[in-house]
Every structure is written in C-alpha cells, then in structure tokens.
Amino acid sequence: MEQARPRPGATDVPRARIPQQQARGEHTHGEPVEHGRGEPVERTHGEPVERTRGEPQAAGVQRHSVRGQILEALRSALVSGDLLPGEVYSAPALGERYGVSATPVREAMQQLAHEGAVEVVPNRGFRVTERSARELSELAEIRALLEVPVMLRLARTVPPERWAELRPLADETSAAAARGDLAKYVDADRAFHRAILALAGNQQLLLIADDLHRRSQWPLMTGPVHHRRADLVADAAEHSALLEALVAQDLSVVRELVREHFNGAV
Template sequence: MGGPVEQGVWGSVGAQGVRGEHTRGGGGGGAVPGARGVVQRASVRGQVLDALRAALVAGELEPGEVYSAPVLGERFGVSATPVREAMQQLALEGAVEVVPNRGFRVVRRGERELAELAEVRALIEVPVVLRLARSVPGERWAELRPLAEATVRAAGAGCRATYVEADRAFHRGVLGLAGNAELVRIAEDLHRRAQWPLVRDVAGLVADAAEHVALLDALIDRDVDVARSLVREHFRVR
C-alpha cells in the first residue's frame, strides 16, 4: 500500500466532507432514538464508496495492491467500519477481493474481461436502443440532450471521475425510456464494472462523448440506420 497512491485518493475526492459527516454522528435527540446515527452512518458509507469508486477509475487504487480498511479509514478520518462496508460492496461488484486478515485486493481486469463486458453490454443495450429508436418520439430523445452534453464537458475537462458518472447517467437515461427498471439496474451494473480501469485517454473520452451526441441526433431524427451504426460502434472495444 503505497503512501503516494493513497494521498492521491484523499486529495481528489474531498475527505474533509467525509470527516465532517463522521464527527456529527454522536448524540442529538430525535423523534426516533438512534435514527440520526443510522442515517449518518449510511451517509458516511455512501461517501466512502463513492470515493473508492472514483479512485478505482482514476487508477489511484492500483490493481493487485492490497488495501486495509483501518489504514484507509485513517486517511478518511472515519472508523474502519464504513470503509470495510464500502469495500464489501465493491467485492460484490467484482472490483476487489477479500484477502483474509489483510484487507482487500484490487482485482486485475485484463483486455479479455473488458471485451467480454463490452460484448454483454452490447447484447443488452443495442437491441433496446434500436427498438426505442422506432417507437420513442424525437421530443423525448431531445430531453436527454443535457445528459449527452454533460459527457462532452466532462471529457473535455479530462476529469475521469466526472466523466464516468456522466457516461452512466446518459446510458441510464436512454435505457430508462424502455420503462424497465430491472433492465436499467443490470445494464448499469455491467457499465460500472466496465469503467475501471478506465483505459482510454482524454482523446478517447472525447470521442466517446461525441458518439453520445451523434447517436442522440440520429434518434431525434428517427434515423434508425445511422443509430444502428453508431450504437454498435459505441460498444466496440478500443
């Protein structure tokens, strides 16, 4: 566990916000005894989970390295418990694996696994988008314009953590038009797993974001042939 790597994580995700949330957790009355503490604990865990996900995408948590919950907790200014709970969630997502009596090892994800994830995503998302292209009116697609533009801004700024959130939001918005919550949940889980390590450089992110805009333009124009070409290209492994 290299110190410089951990410092990068905390410096980039705002550990002070997590620390402040933690220190407010002791005491205070309420209509339901203990409810405030439970809510705040969940809030701390959520903030730690978001920070760890951002660190994975940025490459600040290195594949193959083992990280202990107590040490990470010290860096965040929280106890090891919310860190351990966040890491358990990442283990369920396949991002880390438990190393008994040591902590959690960041999983190495090779080109083949990333290609397989892209293939599964394509099998799910491409048919759905093409079906929606034939049935959803242009004005509904136009409502997603801010989501596509957000990916363009994030890519142009070179902020990977912001880009991955904007990227998922755009795909979630598109698939949400199918009205199938389970579809959205499964697709987003696959999408999140495919986002780390984020191997593309800034130019690659800009190209991906441009594809979002081009696809949306085709969908607004009800041009199914162009939409088909663009959505298939979007899932090509790069």
C-alpha cells in the first residue's frame, strides 16, 4: 500500500489510501468478463466495493458541499489530463481516490455528463469524452456566430471605463498562463468571457455561451509543458488585445480577434 498521489484541484477533499496499482494509475478490471466471444474487453479504472458506512467528512459538512468539491476536483482532473479521454472510470474507484463514497462522485459525474465532459457507460461507469477536430471546429463556429455579433454591439455602446473594469480578469488569465496552470487558466478564461457577455444583460445568452465554452475546453491540451505554457500565454494576450480594441471601438479588429481567439481557444 502507498499513499495516493495528490490530484489537481482536489486539495480540499480528503484522500484515502488506495491500492498501489490504482495509485500508479494502472488499469484494473472490476467486472467479470465472459471470455471466448472474441469481443474486445473495455478497460475500466477499478471497481472497488462501495462503502456501506457512508462517506468520511468533517462534522457539519453537508453532502452537497462534498459533491461540489468533488465536482471541481474532477473538472481539474479532466483539464489536467489526470482523467484520460476515452477511458472509463467507475464512481467507486474515484471515490476511493478522493476519499469519499461513490454517491457524491456519481452525482458529480452526472453533472459532467450533462456538460458533455463524460458519457455514461451502463453498469461500468463514465467514459471521458474524446473530441474530434471537427467537433472542436463546430464548437468554435457556433461560439463565433453567437458571441461576435454581441461583442460588436457592445463595442458600439459600452463606455471605455466599463471595459477597464475587466482588466483584472484579463490579468488573471495572463498570470495563470505564465505559470502554465491550465486548470486555473480555463476558469479565468470563462470568467473573462462571461464578464464581457454579461454586459449584454441576457441571462440565457450567458448560460448557453458558458456551456459551449466549457464543452470546447474539455479536450485537454497535450504535448510538452513548455508548449502548453506558450499556447496559454498567446491566448491570454488576445484577451488584452480584445479589451484594447473594445475600448477603441475598433469593430474590424474586434471581429478578427474574436474569431481567431475561438479558432485557437483553450
């Protein structure tokens, strides 16, 4: 037995000791498999027996609070690549990883399924979504069709001092990019775009745009860490350039920056 290594984004969630092979991220098979049919066996990341005594949590901590912590931990794990696209993960196994019962994990995974980050695999768990290049392109196109006209309208009507209020949000994306902190960056990126669209005063627009934005972020960035950081820094620089164009009411630059930003969005 060895102590499970920390998972990104789960610092507020208690951990449990887990089997050594799970701590190393190796595949385990929790369901009996019928052999001899010549069918491929789907890999599942563990099926430990679910606890019967309830989830360990501090006194006074409500289940919905634990579920919220698990949801954020799972989101960070998806972004960082701790949960791999195409792999199936069971709620009990993830519960063992984060030191809780399967119930809050299953509830959090259902929310992620609603957001398009995972899909339900009956009797096995949840498969992390794999986005194709075409899907990403389609999401970028939809975001551009939705947000570009709104930003152009806002550029004509919002006074420069209101745009200046968004500068700290742009700075947060730059700081996260400089650290190469992908999990923090995607949160700051969504916050920046939400703040711009909020100026339109349309709550339904915010809900739809944020859902599209989150779906486009689930495919984690791959490759060497220094390449990730360079991509993040370039992406964050576009936020600052967009603010400058909005202040100047330069509509052609706004249109070009937003479309380019979506096509290369994190």
